[in-house]
Amino acid sequence: MVLMSLAAGATALGQTETKKACPFSIVGTWRQEPATASPVFYRFGADGTVTLLSRSTDVPEADFEVVASVNFKLDKPAAPKRLDIIATRGNEVFARGTTAMDIVEHGDDSFTTAHAMTGVQTRWVRARTNRYFITFAARAGTLQDGGPALAMWTRMDGHKTRTETLGLNIVKDAAGRAVPVLDVMPASIADEFSRETRKDSDVMMRLELTEAEFERTHKVFRTWSKRVQDKTLLYDDPYLNAMEFLRRAAEALNQCGDRVRLHKLTWSQFDQVVSKHNLPQHPIEYIRIMRVNNEKLHVTDAMFPKGWRPEQL
Numbered sequence: 001m002v003l004m005s006l007a008a009g010a011t012a013l014g015q016t017e018t019k020k021a022c023p024f025s026i027v028g029t030w031r032q033e034p035a036t037a038s039p040v041f042y043r044f045g046a047d048g049t050v051t052l053l054s055r056s057t058d059v060p061e062a063d064f065e066v067v068a069s070v071n072f073k074l075d076k077p078a079a080p081k082r083l084d085i086i087a088t089r090g091n092e093v094f095a096r097g098t099t100a101m102d103i104v105e106h107g108d109d110s111f112t113t114a115h116a117m118t119g120v121q122t123r124w125v126r127a128r129t130n131r132y133f134i135t136f137a138a139r140a141g142t143l144q145d146g147g148p149a150l151a152m153w154t155r156m157d158g159h160k161t162r163t164e165t166l167g168l169n170i171v172k173d174a175a176g177r178a179v180p181v182l183d184v185m186p187a188s189i190a191d192e193f194s195r196e197t198r199k200d201s202d203v204m205m206r207l208e209l210t211e212a213e214f215e216r217t218h219k220v221f222r223t224w225s226k227r228v229q230d231k232t233l234l235y236d237d238p239y240l241n242a243m244e245f246l247r248r249a250a251e252a253l254n255q256c257g258d259r260v261r262l263h264k265l266t267w268s269q270f271d272q273v274v275s276k277h278n279l280p281q282h283p284i285e286y287i288r289i290m291r292v293n294n295e296k297l298h299v300t301d302a303m304f305p306k307g308w309r310p311e312q313l
Contacts, residue, residue, distance in 0.1 A: 022256040023078035024106045028211050029053070029127045040067065040093060041127050048072060050085065052093060063129070063158060063310045070094055080106065083113055108212035108256065129310050131156045132214035133206055133299065134253075136246065136291075137193035138284035140201040145170050145178045146280030147201070149242055149287065150185050150193060151249045153218050158309040165190040166221055166228070168242035168283055180238040180280070182245065183228055196301050203284060205291040206299040213259065217252040220245070239279045246286060261293040 029043045041053040041064060050072045053064040068091040074080040083101045090096035100116035109126045133154040141147025150167025165185040173179045196204055209217065224245045227233050233241045253259040291298060 022108065022212070022216070024080060024111070025212060025215070026072075026074065026077070026080075026083075026111075029129045030124045031127045033123045033125055041129075042124075044072060052091070067091070068093070082116075109210055126211055127310075129157065130211065131305060131308060132209040132211060133304075134209055134214070134217055134249070135193065135204060135206040136250065136287045137202070137204040138287045139199075140284055141170060141280070142178075144278075144280065145180065146239065146278075147284065148185070148189055148193075149246065149283030150190070151221070151246060152185075152190060152193060153214070153221055154194075155214070156305070156308060163190060163194065164218075164221055165193075166224055166245065168238060180242075182224075182233065182238050182241045184225065195304075203288045203291055204298075205287055205294065206304075207253070207260070207294075207297055208299050209253075212256075213253060216255050217249055220249045220252050224248075237279070239282060242283050243286065246283060250290060260290070260297065262290070 026044045027046050029041050031039050031041050038054065043051040043053060045051070048071055050070050052067040052069065054067050055064065068087075070088075070091070071086040073084045073086065075082040080103050083103055085094050085099040085101070087094040087096055087099070101113035101122075102116055104112040104114050104121065106112075110124060112121055112123050114121045133156075135152040135154065136150070137152065138149035139147035146168070148167060148169050150165050152163055152165040155162045167182070167185050169181050169183060169185055169189065170178050171181055193202075193204065234244055235241050250260065250262055254262060
């Protein structure tokens with residue numbers, strides 16, 4: 001059956017991957033440890049600015065308010081050894097001029113600096129100002145045409161929940177025939193798969209991500225959205241495109257380590273699966289086996305943080 005064949009899982013198509021340390025990204029919001037009663041948050045921007053924030057007390061609808069703004073520079077952004085904070089005017093946190101810090105270690109969600117003059121070390125951790133999720137979901141459909149299969153990216157900032165969805169949809173052409181299309185999913189279908197349906201015909205796998213994991217997987221969404229827009233998809237067959245898109249989104253989770261359990265097929269094994277089984281069923285079976293292999297990581301509707309606000313953390 002298809003499920004057993006795909007138990008070998010995601011198709012790497014014979015590629016041998018060597019996991020590498022992911023490049024460091026300082027972009028985002030950080031706080032220093034140990035936390036104080038009135039912590040300062042540091043929002044590093046891609047434009048080289050650092051916005052200093054504090055908890056908002058005067059604006060009910062805002063979580064943070066701006067304290068000051070300075071600039072920063074990394075010697076090697078992807079693998080930095082030095083961080084310079086440059087303040088044209090001094091503030092309560094940084095003196096006027098350049099504050100130089102050596103970067104002792106760094107990872108996705110923390111880094112440690114040592115003051116270049118005093119040697120005092122500071123640990124920085126990402127502040128949870130947003131929460132991120134990726135959802136893989138599909139519906140069985142028919143043996144001939146399959147059903148919708150998608151990946152959905154969800155970002156929550158405590159006020160608004162934003163979703164972006166791309167996947168395989170079955171639509172009717174001008175003659176009324178069912179036609180598979182890889183595209184941005186209609187809002188109605190995306191809404192259906194934003195929660196568990198508990199139908200035997202449906203399958204869902206939802207994971208909570210760190211900010212860094214979200215950015216790495218979201219790059220797959222951006223790349224494939226552009227492919228759809230530019231009509232530069234890899235295959236003529238929509239089901240093959242869907243499988244490749246889902247595979248790349250899932251494997252991006254393991255770019256820096258074994259985040260989820262994924263299996264791989266060689267080229268010959270993949271050819272055997274395609275020849276023995278109905279291709280329209282491959283996307284849903286791929287997601288189904290991912291759910292089976294990672295059941296403990298699945299975020300149920302009961303666990304999904306509706307009404308979450310940053311200040312609750």
